[in-house]
Amino acid sequence: MALSTTVSQRKMIKRKAPRGFLKRVFKRQKPHLRLETSGDLLVRFCPFFGEWGRKVHLNCLLFVHRLAEESRMNAYEAKCGVIKKEHVQAAAKVILKKSRG
Amino acid sequence: MAEAMADSYSQDSEPTTRTLLRRVLDTADTRTPQRRRSARIGAQKSLLETPSSRRLSISTKTNARQRSQRARSIGRLAHVQISGHLEEQTPRTLLKNILLTAPESSIMMPESVVKPVLTPQVVQSSRQESSQSSLELQLPELEPPTTLALGPVAPGRRKRRLRLSVFQQGIDQGLPLSQEPHGNASASSLTSSLNLTFATPLQPQSVKRPGLARRPPTHRAVDVGAFLQDLRDTSLALASPGNSLRTPVATLPTDTVLEDTQPFSQPLVGHSPSVHHSLPHLFYTEAKDAEKAVGHRTQSTGPRLQNHSPGKPAQLLATKAKNFTMSFTNTIRAISGKDEVEPLQGGVSEEAEESMEVNLSVSKVKDTTGTQGSVRTEKSERHTEMTEAVEAKEPEGSSDEDISGRTASPELVSSTTEFLQARQLPFLESAPPPNTAILSSEQLEPLPTRLPPRARTLGPRPHQDPHKTGLNHYVKLFSFYARMPMEKAALEMVEKCLDKYFQHLCDDLEVFSTHAGRKTVRPEDLELLMRRQGLVNDQVSLHVLVERHLPLEYRQLLIPCAFSGNSVFPAQ
Numbered sequence: 020m021a022l023s024t025t026v027s028q029r030k031m032i033k034r035k036a037p038r039g040f041l042k043r044v045f046k047r048q049k050p051h052l053r054l055e056t057s058g059d060l061l062v063r064f065c066p067f068f069g070e071w072g073r074k075v076h077l078n079c080l081l082f083v084h085r086l087a088e089e090s091r092m093n094a095y096e097a098k099c100g101v102i103k104k105e106h107v108q109a110a111a112k113v114i115l116k117k118s119r120g
Numbered sequence: 121m122a123e124a125m126a127d128s129y130s131q132d133s134e135p136t137t138r139t140l141l142r143r144v145l146d147t148a149d150t151r152t153p154q155r156r157r158s159a160r161i162g163a164q165k166s167l168l169e170t171p172s173s174r175r176l177s178i179s180t181k182t183n184a185r186q187r188s189q190r191a192r193s194i195g196r197l198a199h200v201q202i203s204g205h206l207e208e209q210t211p212r213t214l215l216k217n218i219l220l221t222a223p224e225s226s227i228m229m230p231e232s233v234v235k236p237v238l239t240p241q242v243v244q245s246s247r248q249e250s251s252q253s254s255l256e257l258q259l260p261e262l263e264p265p266t267t268l269a270l271g272p273v274a275p276g277r278r279k280r281r282l283r284l285s286v287f288q289q290g291i292d293q294g295l296p297l298s299q300e301p302h303g304n305a306s307a308s309s310l311t312s313s314l315n316l317t318f319a320t321p322l323q324p325q326s327v328k329r330p331g332l333a334r335r336p337p338t339h340r341a342v343d344v345g346a347f348l349q350d351l352r353d354t355s356l357a358l359a360s361p362g363n364s365l366r367t368p369v370a371t372l373p374t375d376t377v378l379e380d381t382q383p384f385s386q387p388l389v390g391h392s393p394s395v396h397h398s399l400p401h402l403f404y405t406e407a408k409d410a411e412k413a414v415g416h417r418t419q420s421t422g423p424r425l426q427n428h429s430p431g432k433p434a435q436l437l438a439t440k441a442k443n444f445t446m447s448f449t450n451t452i453r454a455i456s457g458k459d460e461v462e463p464l465q466g467g468v469s470e471e472a473e474e475s476m477e478v479n480l481s482v483s484k485v486k487d488t489t490g491t492q493g494s495v496r497t498e499k500s501e502r503h504t505e506m507t508e509a510v511e512a513k514e515p516e517g518s519s520d521e522d523i524s525g526r527t528a529s530p531e532l533v534s535s536t537t538e539f540l541q542a543r544q545l546p547f548l549e550s551a552p553p554p555n556t557a558i559l560s561s562e563q564l565e566p567l568p569t570r571l572p573p574r575a576r577t578l579g580p581r582p583h584q585d586p587h588k589t590g591l592n593h594y595v596k597l598f599s600f601y602a603r604m605p606m607e608k609a610a611l612e613m614v615e616k617c618l619d620k621y622f623q624h625l626c627d628d629l630e631v632f633s634t635h636a637g638r639k640t641v642r643p644e645d646l647e648l649l650m651r652r653q654g655l656v657n658d659q660v661s662l663h664v665l666v667e668r669h670l671p672l673e674y675r676q677l678l679i680p681c682a683f684s685g686n687s688v689f690p691a692q
Binding site: 071073074075076077078079080081082083084086087088090091094100101102103104106107108111114115117118119 | 594597598599600601602603604605606607609610612613614616617618620621622624625641642643646647649650653654655665666669670677678
């Protein structure tokens with residue numbers, strides 16, 4: 020898939036430490052909470068800790084994806100060639116509500 | 121005969137190519153013709169002898185033959201010089217023949233065949249000869265020799281240039297085209313230099329340094345001037361943040377520098393973009409300080425505050441001059457929309473209250489922030505000014521005043537927090553500079569002033585930087601998914617949304633893990649989250665999503681696959 024390949028390039032090359040980032044985010048929010056389950060997986064090749072990080076990343080990806088789609092729809096409806104703040108804002112409201120769980 | 125003529129000719133006229141050649145030939149001919157003559161004579165003699173042996177048979181004929189042969193021999197002798205040469209076909213012979221026979225004008229052709237050693241002399245001689253022959257003037261005859269001296273270096277290029285120039289000037293002057301074929305036909309620089317003689321005197325100058333002649337000197341002057349001006353502006357603009365970074369207290373010189381830049385640079389509006397870049401640097405220093413002061417209390421408002429904090433205190437630092445601040449805000453307003461203001465106005469009151477808590481907590485840090493606080497107090501005034509300047513920010517202004525009134529004791533520190541909240545709305549408009557601050561944040565890591573590093577957890581500074589960079593990564597992904605051009609303000613919005621999302625995410629994960637009676641978050645929690653989010657249905661399974669969105673390397677790590685030896689990776 021072209022999408023995934025480009026994304027993977029970005030990941031491999033540009034990504035500083037996505038899981039590090041995610042873990043940091045989590046620690047920031049919930050310092051009392053632990054995160055990973057590295058015990059299960061073979062540690063040798065895992066650059067990060069367990070499936071957890073990847074799944075979180077997947078979650079974020081999907082969220083961003085949905086957000087982008089929604090804002091793009093808004094922009095279309097407003098017949099704008101450019102995505103503007105308002106579009107993004109409205110989309111964010113909807114999507115955040117959706118991802119409440 | 122011809123030689124005699126040549127000798128006389130040479131004596132009379134200046135050394136021309138022809139004369140030189142003749143001399144050479146003569147000196148050489150003295151030897152060879154004798155040999156040849158002797159050989160020929162010998163041959164003829166033998167020929168004569170052989171018929172003479174037959175005299176008895178045909179006396180008359182032999183006599184006649186002898187005579188004829190003698191005549192022929194004489195003729196041959198006369199011709200030996202030529203015919204012998206012809207038969208031998210040496211360059212010398214050829215030259216001599218041509219000299220004898222060919223007209224002067226066509227000397228150039230054979231001369232090209234001559235050894236290049238002769239060329240310099242030949243050039244001069246030919247030139248002079250041609251000068252004599254042609255009525256046109258040849259002023260700088262010395263120059264072509266110099267060019268010839270340099271010729272072997274790059275004869276090809278010069279030839280083309282010369283030819284072109286000659287052609288052009290020839291056209292201009294209406295030179296006969298016959299001369300050009302001469303030059304074109306020749307393959308040596310010699311002929312090209314010869315062509316010079318037919319050209320105008322301007323030509324040699326260009327020939328001297330053809331490259332320079334082509335370049336228009338004026339063109340560079342203009343560029344350099346503009347470039348210097350740009351350099352000045354950029355250097356001045358860059359110098360100011362450098363100064364401000366090192367001595368945040370001593371903002372006066374920076375301001376003076378900033379003010380000085382104004383007359384040099386274009387109008388303030390035009391200059392503001394450059395200063396925008398300088399300001400973000402300042403933003404960031406103050407942002408870090410503010411973060412350190414506030415960082416440990418990173419609650420829900422934390423990210424919001426921190427998002428906005430970079431803008432506010434730094435702005436305060438930078439914009440001491442009233443005019444500058446006013447213009448800055450105006451430009452900021454002009455750049456960004458005002459939409460961000462509205463939704464955040466509602467949140468201002470909440471944030472004001474929270475800021476109070478933050479202020480109290482931050483009071484501990486006030487010692488270290490003393491110096492900066494003093495600066496910030498000054499800026500608080502400016503802030504108030506700015507708030508006044510900001511029209512639709514009345515509630516903010518009230519909140520500012522309230523905050524300033526309450527936090528009397530931790531004055532210094534509170535000022536920072538005041539700015540944090542007070543500046544939230546207007547600094548939302550200054551989203552672009554914080555954006556640039558964020559982008560340039562990595563560069564400024566080592567520079568900001570040292571604040572108490574007693575961060576509660578990891579420290580606000582590392583918190584902010586990689587946080588921002590990580591967020592930026594997702595923002596880029598967003599723009600990629602959107603496939604449409606986006607405004608910078610929209611990207612800011614996306615950042616905020618991502619922050620909120622992360623908060624929600626962590627909360628949910630915590631809830632799930634505690635519900636499962638665990639203290640660590642496991643992938644199962646994430647799966648549950650995704651299901652609850654509606655991402656994973658009965659129709660769409662997790663693996664499908666993984667395959668869709670993640671690259672291959674991650675996919676094989678997430679989706680269990682069966683391998684040889686009855687093993688499954690990753691292990692279930």
